[in-house]
Amino acid sequence: MKRLLVLLAMALAVVAAGLAQDDEDQPTGPLRTLRYQPKSGMAWLLHTVTTSDQTITLRQTAKHKAKVEDERWERWDVLEVNDQGEFTIRATLSRFRQKIWDGEEMSEEVGTGLDGATTTSKDFAKAASGQTYTFRAQPTGEVISVDGLDKIVTDIKAKSADAFDRPMQKAFFDDRLRALYGKDNVLNTLSYRLKRYPKEQVQAEQRWTQKHKEDLRVGTMTTTERIRVAAKDAPDGSMRLLSEGWFNFVNSGREEVSVDLPFAKIEGEDILDPVTGFPKVRNTTYEVEVDVTIDRNGIKSHLLKLLLLDKEKMEFLTIK
Numbered sequence: 065m066k067r068l069l070v071l072l073a074m075a076l077a078v079v080a081a082g083l084a085q086d087d088e089d090q091p092t093g094p095l096r097t098l099r100y101q102p103k104s105g106m107a108w109l110l111h112t113v114t115t116s117d118q119t120i121t122l123r124q125t126a127k128h129k130a131k132v133e134d135e136r137w138e139r140w141d142v143l144e145v146n147d148q149g150e151f152t153i154r155a156t157l158s159r160f161r162q163k164i165w166d167g168e169e170m171s172e173e174v175g176t177g178l179d180g181a182t183t184t185s186k187d188f189a190k191a192a193s194g195q196t197y198t199f200r201a202q203p204t205g206e207v208i209s210v211d212g213l214d215k216i217v218t219d220i221k222a223k224s225a226d227a228f229d230r231p232m233q234k235a236f237f238d239d240r241l242r243a244l245y246g247k248d249n250v251l252n253t254l255s256y257r258l259k260r261y262p263k264e265q266v267q268a269e270q271r272w273t274q275k276h277k278e279d280l281r282v283g284t285m286t287t288t289e290r291i292r293v294a295a296k297d298a299p300d301g302s303m304r305l306l307s308e309g310w311f312n313f314v315n316s317g318r319e320e321v322s323v324d325l326p327f328a329k330i331e332g333e334d335i336l337d338p339v340t341g342f343p344k345v346r347n348t349t350y351e352v353e354v355d356v357t358i359d360r361n362g363i364k365s366h367l368l369k370l371l372l373l374d375k376e377k378m379e380f381l382t383i384k
Contacts, residue, residue, distance in 0.1 A: 091267035092295060096303070098261035099203040100341045102151050106142040107383040108342070109158075110257070111135075112376065119371040134162040139383075149203035157195045157216075191223030192216075197250070205258040207251055216245050252278050257378075259291060259305065259334065261341075268295040282323060283315040289330060298335045302344065305334040311352065320358050321367070327353040342380050350374040 116132040137158035144152040197212035220241060243249060255276055262272045269292055276287040289309035298304050309330035315322045332348035354370040 089269040091270035093268045095265035097265050102142045102340050104142055104145050108140045109381040110138045112378040114376040117373045121369040131165040136160050152200045154196055154198045157192055191220045204261045207254045210250055213245050252276050268293045282319045282321050283313055286312045303336045307332040322357050324355040346378045348376045
């Protein structure tokens, strides 16, 4: 009987492996080399529009729905490309606009910044506009270094010092500012904007994995993407990258609040510029379900559930 169970387990493992392979198309076509190949003097405007449908249920009773639309602009100028193909880019922070629909009402915030550094404060918007930092990356998309972030934080704090009346507001703003323009957050943002290309040549439908890790106060969020070259090019003949992914959250265990992700899915498509290897346009959809619980004195209670559907379009608009 024991031998029979072992043989059955082996057979099931073989079947499972076969089914997993059937779920993915096999690599096909010629080998291709994926590289970022900008030239000194090139420039783009990164234009991103994200629409987010959100449903929040508080303590399993009160349900709240909202729709958020934000639009971001940032300029990238290629300053240098060395003999190894490593390139240096100057990023200039630009305008950010967010609209929030809450039932029948709509509010709008206008500011500037990097990935959500927004405020209704005109002083802050003015202080952030035109701020720059530089980064250097390898032809495969791996970012080697980032410079200029400390100056951004110092300048914005100095120019918006009078924008907050209460010390608590200012302290929260300072913490948020350091987090947004901290090196870890910027590296995470850049690793999303520049998908990591494999060093080896790949065929269509051949997959590789890219991960992003972000340390948050209550735990660590890891984003995993499986990326592949599509077998069919875009209508204009440009190469397409397709990606599927998911999120994983590990609680720190040091906070009363804990987070669980019962469902999380990412789907994306990049249409690549055949000359530079940068995306001309990227469309990404995120579907996430988040459960938040709180533990006080050993008693756990459900705090909120968040259902999130984000659709994002990012364009690299060539300036020169």
